Amino acid sequence: MERFAPLLDGLIFTPxxxxxxxxxKEYFRTAPDPDRGWALAALTGELNFxxxxxxxxxxxxxxxxxxxxFDLSYDFVGDLAETVSLIWPSRHGVNYVPSLSEIVTELHEATRIDAPARIGRWLDALDPTGRWALLKLVTGGLRVGVSARLAKTALAEWSNVPLEEIESVWHGLAPPFADLFRWLEGHVPRPAIEGQPTFTPIMLAQPLEDSYLGKLDPADYRAEWKWDGVRVQLVGRGGQRRLYSRTGDDIGAAFPELIAAMPGNVVLDGELLVMRDGEVASFNDLQQRLNRKLASSKMLAEFPAWVRLYDILEEGAEDLRPLPFDRxxxxxxxxxxxxxxDRMDLSPVIPFRSWxxxxxxxxxxxxxxIEGIMLKRGDSPYVSGRPKGPWFKWKRDALTLDTVLMYAQRGHGKRSSFYSDYTFGxxxxDELVxxxxxxxxxxxxxxxxxxxxVREHTVDRFGxxxxxxxxxxLEIAFDSIHKxxxxxxxxxxRFPRVHRIRWDKPAAEADNIANVERLIT
Amino acid sequence: MSIAAPRPETWIRTTAAGLYCEPGDFYIDPRHPVPRAVITHGHGDHARAGNGQVLATPETIAIMQLRYGDGAGAVLQTLSYGEALTINAVVVRLLPAGHVLGSAQIVLDYRGSRVVVSGDYKRRADPTCAPFEPQSADLFITEATFGLPVFRHPPDDQEIDKLLHSLTLLPERCHLVGVYVLGKCQRVLVLLRRAGYEEPVYVHGALLGMTELYERMGVALGPVLPATGAPREALKGRIVLAPPTAPAEPWSRRLPDPLVAQASGWMRVRQRAKAGGIELPLVISDHADWDELTATIEEVKPGELWVTHGAEEALLYQAGKMGFRARALSLVGYEDEE
Incomplete structure (x- = not known):
């Protein structure tokens, strides 16, 4: 905990x-095994007890x-884990600070009955930051602003092994990741993952500017709709089935109906959607299913999941990625x-002659x-990452609204002296919402x-x-708007950004809520 | 206390202007101008301008002159630690409070009855000022800024190490540390020097005068340079001390990629630090923490305890549990300034 607690502490304060x-990177460089592996598991959400x-x-x-x-303190601090970590009386003579791996190992063995006593012993030995980190760990969900992707990116930068390679072996490994660290430090070859249902980093498209079209020959490209869902990868291999997000997070537990519908021995690329009676539901409906660990039967009935397929990467033992798109x-x-x-269809190829x-x-x-159109070269192999040229995404024009600036918040780092985050209504x-x-x-x-x-027109301050x-x-551009x-x-x-600052326009002429509601999809 | 000694509340009381000693006819840290004032220390919420006669330690008088010039008071009188001065029938002494340079507890003896006003104080060692001297009292009036058991300040060197470690980890970023002008700034400087940091430390213009005053009073602070006017490139990887409001002000745009730190007891509470946009909270306080407050009460063993500005409720409860008669003294006008 001596290194892990300050790591969490630093992460939570660093925007x-x-x-x-x-x-x-500093942590992975300096922390011992197997502590750093357990820490990696905690940061990537793979620590289960x-x-x-x-x-x-x-x-x-x-x-x-x-x-x-305690109650007076809790009222002041407002967060249970933090109050406990600060108010916990230190016990003189208790100074054996447990390592992260000791804690994890003991918690795996602990029962519902004896876990609290063990935690009490550790709290006695730790300092306030250590106690806070321990309580975050055992109550689930670190929430220190680090995604699994970011933790893997740190591994990649620290070890100089490409992120795609780490992502592609990731789901064949388990905490505390001893073989991963030995590989990343160059002691052993890449861990063998053959036959395991691992993730293949997906192929992404470049955004296309209209002006660039003239340089492309329409005969070289195939067009598909760009569906407004989330990209997923379905992996059936070695009798196992997985559903991965575009960043390689295993999201299968939240979509049991898709796991059940998946055939084996195939790897597919597609768009996850909510589908009702053959109609794609709004992105907002899909969001009801995302970011959940599990789905209730009510959710399954109300927001049925579907995958619209774009591509096939593997069939049986055959790796199809080197084949051209057309094949x-x-x-x-x-x-x-x-x-x-079941629960899948093919995303159609749109015939066209000219741009x-x-x-x-x-x-x-x-x-x-439909978010726009995808253009894919007919001869393009499937390459992980975002190669320049073979695939383009051509989004629909953004929607815009004239809004009124209501609040401004100071930014962080380089922007810490600037009011740079704007809430608009x-x-x-007669009222702004x-x-x-x-x-x-x-x-x-x-x-x-x-x-x-902002400084010259401030009427009130809240921190x-x-x-x-x-x-x-402020004329705001955005991709879509939902209830x-x-x-x-x-x-x-979705994706609101400042399109133009209308220094000239009277605020009374900004849009009203009825204009907004007309744009809702 | 002899049988005949008057009860403290018969000769000291709160008024709109602050704490008033009736037989001595003076106020302690008055909130607005009065004919006669005794001042505990130089922070702006305790030492205000415009009083008639002002009595304080030589250091506090110097601080008030620096801040207010001719407004410091019509007649300025110094009283060194431990010396006695009789005002009418009241014997006044000033004892070190350990809060900032010149800070004092005010000890008042009147016909066998003793009142000690702590002012702001702390108990841990501070190389920039004399340590708190506990004194027995019939009535002890204590501050309670950090009067909750969640406030237990860690050792200073641990916090300074956090700052120095961050400098080595992120050597491209300027480390902008928010500090209070009087006390915290100079203490952080000395702590840095004690940790072996010998590089120049850059300071905001608002801190320069007080820093020079400390040097004149014999507190060595090492190389200190003004941040204003320093080339941007020169501030990379440097420590810049500035008032806590500076990060929000355009002034800070001269700094290269500033990492915002703050040295304050309030930094103990994460939500509070985060809400203030602090990236590196340093728990360094010039006020007593919970353990220091309760240990001081135990040591002073007052016949009665009055608790003022801060989290009174918890400390009153705790004092009651410890067997002391205690009540809240509502003195308004003091800030949570650290």
Whole structure:
């Protein structure tokens, strides 16, 4: 815990991705085995033991601390784990600080009954940061702002092994990842993963500017709709089945109906959607199913999952990735016709002759489930990562709204003296309702001017946030807008960014909530 | 205390202007100008401008002159630690409080009855000021800024190590440390020197005068340079000390990729540090933590305890459990400033 606790402590306070990476690289460089493997498991969400409940933690502290003093402290601090870590009385003479691996090993063995006593012993020996880290660990969910992808990126940067290689062996390994670290440090060859249902890093497309089209020959490219869901990879290998997100997270447990529908001995690339009566439901519906560990039977019935297939990477023992796209497409169609999997269909190839044809199709596709068009070279092999040239995504034009700046928040790092995060709203009668937040889309010069404007028009302050006079119109661009129960205005935007700053436009002429509701999909 | 000694509440009380000693006819740390004031220490919420006669330690008087010039008071009188001065029938002594340079507890003896006003204080060693001297009292008036058992300040050197470690890990970033102008700034400087950090430390203009005053008073701070006017490139990987509000101000844009740290007892609570946009919280406080507060009460063994500014409720409860008669003294106007 001597190294792991300060790592978590540093990660939670560090907003910048690069600094988070620096902290993790330093940890992987200096922490011993098997501690660093368990830490990696904790950061990537692969540490599983029975979670300790908040009530058990509270009971533990009540054996040692006066209840009135605890309640007053909890009221002030507002977070149970933190209150306990700070108020816990240190015991003189108890100074054996347990290692992370000792803690993990003991917790794996612990029963519901004896886990709290073990935790109490460790809390006695740790300092406040160590106690806080331990409580985060045992109550589940570190929430230190690190995704599994970022932790793997740190491994890649530390070891100079490409991220794709780490991702492709990842699901063939298990904590505490001794073989992974030995490989990354160059002591042994890459761990053997043949026959295991591992993830293959996916192939991504470059964004396409309209002006670039003239340089491309339409005959070289195939077109498909870009569906508004999430990219997934389905892996059936060696009698096992997995569903992976585009970043290689195993999300199968949340989609049991897809796991059940998956045929074996094939690796497929597709778009995860919610489908009702042959109609693609909104992205918002899909979100009900995402970011959940498990799905209830009610969720399964209300938001049925579906995969629209784009590609086939492996069939039986044959690796199809080196084949050109056209040959893979033919193999996908043949395989689909014979396998007839449930809950899946093929994403159609759109016939076109010229770029103008396609432009017209793209403009006409107002179906909410279509984000734009994908262009793929007919001769392109399937290459992990985002190679330049073979695949393009050609998104529909963004939607825009004229909104009024309501609040501005200070940024972090380079932006810590700038009010750079803007909450904007639209009119509902005489009142502004916030509809979103944007923090990019402007130049450095515009940021300086916005910052000055915020300082000169502040009407109230709440910590790092300033409320401003409702006078400045921000034209916001976004990809789509959805109903949301999580936001006060009842709507949520996807990818909002500042499109133009309308220094000229009177705030009264900004859009109202009715204009917003018309754009909801 | 002799049988005849008057009870403390008969000769000392709170008024709109602050704590008032009736037989001596003076106020302690008054909130607005009064004819006669005794000042515990130089922080702006305790030492205000515009009083008539002002009595304080020589250091506190110097600090008030630096801050207020001619506004420091019509008549300034110094009283060194341990010396006695009789004002009417009240014997006044100032004893070190260990809070900042010149900070004092005010000890008042009146007809066999003794009141000790702690002012702001701490108990751990601070190389920039004299250590707190406990004194027995019939009435002890204590601060309670950190009067909750979640506040147990870690050792200073551990926090300074955090800062120095961050500098080695992120050598491209300027480390901007928020510090209070009086006390914290100079203490952090001395702690850095004791940890072996000999590089120049850059400071915001608002800290320069006080830092020079400490040097004049014999507190060696090592090489200190003004941050304003230093070339941007020169500040990479350097420590810059500035008031806690500086990171939010355009002033900080001269700094290369600043990492915002803050040295304060409030940094103990993560949510509070995070909400303030602090990347590197350093728990370094000039106030007594919970253990210091309760140990001091135990040591002073006052006949009665009054608890002022801070988290009174928990400390009153704890004092009651320890067998002391205690009540809250609502003195408004003091800040949580650290």
């Amino acid at each position: 910048a991705r690069n600094c988070k990476l620096t902290l993790m 029975r979670e300790v409940k908040a009530s058990q933690i509270r009971a533990l502290v009540m054996e040692r601390v006066d209840e009135t003093l 893979r497409r033919a193999r996908l169609e043949t395989w689909f016709a014979s396998a007839k999997p 103008d044809d396609l432009k017209e199709l793209r403009a006409g596709a107002r179906e909410r489930s 639209v009119w509902r009668d 916030p509809v979103g937040k944007a923090y990019f889309g402007f130049t450095d010069e515009e940021l300086r001017r916005l910052d000055r404007w 790092p946030v300033r409320a401003v006079e409702p006078q400045l119109v 949301s129960t999580r936001h006060k205005s009842g709507v949520a935007m």
